[in-house]
Amino acid sequence: DAGITQSPRHKVTETGTPVTLRCHQTENHRYMYWYRQDPGHGLRLIHYSYGVKDTDKGEVSDGYSVSRSKTEDFLLTLESATSSQTSVYFCATAPSTDTQYFGPGTRLTVL
Amino acid sequence: DQQVKQNSPSLSVQEGRISILNCDYTNSMFDYFLWYKKYPAEGPTFLISISSIKDKNEDGRFTVFLNKSAKHLSLHIVPSQPGDSAVYFCAATYGGSQGNLIFGKGTKLSVKP
Numbered sequence: 503d504a505g506i507t508q509s510p511r512h513k514v515t516e517t518g519t520p521v522t523l524r525c526h527q528t529e530n531h532r533y534m535y536w537y538r539q540d541p542g543h544g545l546r547l548i549h550y551s552y553g554v555k556d557t558d559k560g561e562v563s564d565g566y567s568v569s570r571s572k573t574e575d576f577l578l579t580l581e582s583a584t585s586s587q588t589s590v591y592f593c594a595t596a597p598s599t600d601t602q603y604f605g606p607g608t609r610l611t612v613l
Numbered sequence: 614d615q616q617v618k619q620n621s622p623s624l625s626v627q628e629g630r631i632s633i634l635n636c637d638y639t640n641s642m643f644d645y646f647l648w649y650k651k652y653p654a655e656g657p658t659f660l661i662s663i664s665s666i667k668d669k670n671e672d673g674r675f676t677v678f679l680n681k682s683a684k685h686l687s688l689h690i691v692p693s694q695p696g697d698s699a700v701y702f703c704a705a706t707y708g709g710s711q712g713n714l715i716f717g718k719g720t721k722l723s724v725k726p
Contacts, residue, residue, distance in 0.1 A: 506656075533711070533712050535712075535713075535714075537716075542718060543718065544702060544716040544717055544718040544719055545657070545702065545704075545714075545716040546716070547713055547714070550711060550712075550713060552711050558711070560713065592656050592657070594656075596712055598712070599706070599708070599710070599711055599712030600645055600647075600662065600706070600712065601647065601659055601662060602647075602659070602712065602714060603659060604649075604656035604657045604658070605656050606655060606656045607654075607655070607656050
């Protein structure tokens, strides 16, 4: 709906390797969010951004970092991937602080 | 400590009947509530929302009811259709949280023909 794409859509990596997931939006939304979805946990917020170069931590931020150098791109980096970071990652964007629109997700497997 | 709870992991309903999905919350600061629908291998899709100043919001077949005193909201789908089969997430947020949504664990709805 909000012109949100995520890349890659699927990735398999090994423990200890760095991984970067990209979220790209074409709607010029100010707010961007990264969530992870795990069985039995719903969606949990990792990090969010309220403007270019303005980011903050969410509920489960340990082991993750983010960067936003342009309005349209929000990067999520796992500096050294662990098996506990195997998950489905969703990016979301919002024009204001109410309704968020989600991307299609990235399935990450850490072996 | 779960701030948003969906106590029914699954719900099965006959086509044409009403589906009622429930959600409870504990944080009295929440002032905006949303429902999302999610199909397998897709991202969540926004369905309907309600502000705490209202007790009901309707959009076609979907109605959300909010009972602030009970800290409870529900999503009614009438009539239910097989295409409504999906996982439904309840989410909540409050002013000053930068829009951070707190999600429930979801309820899987199955609508049988």
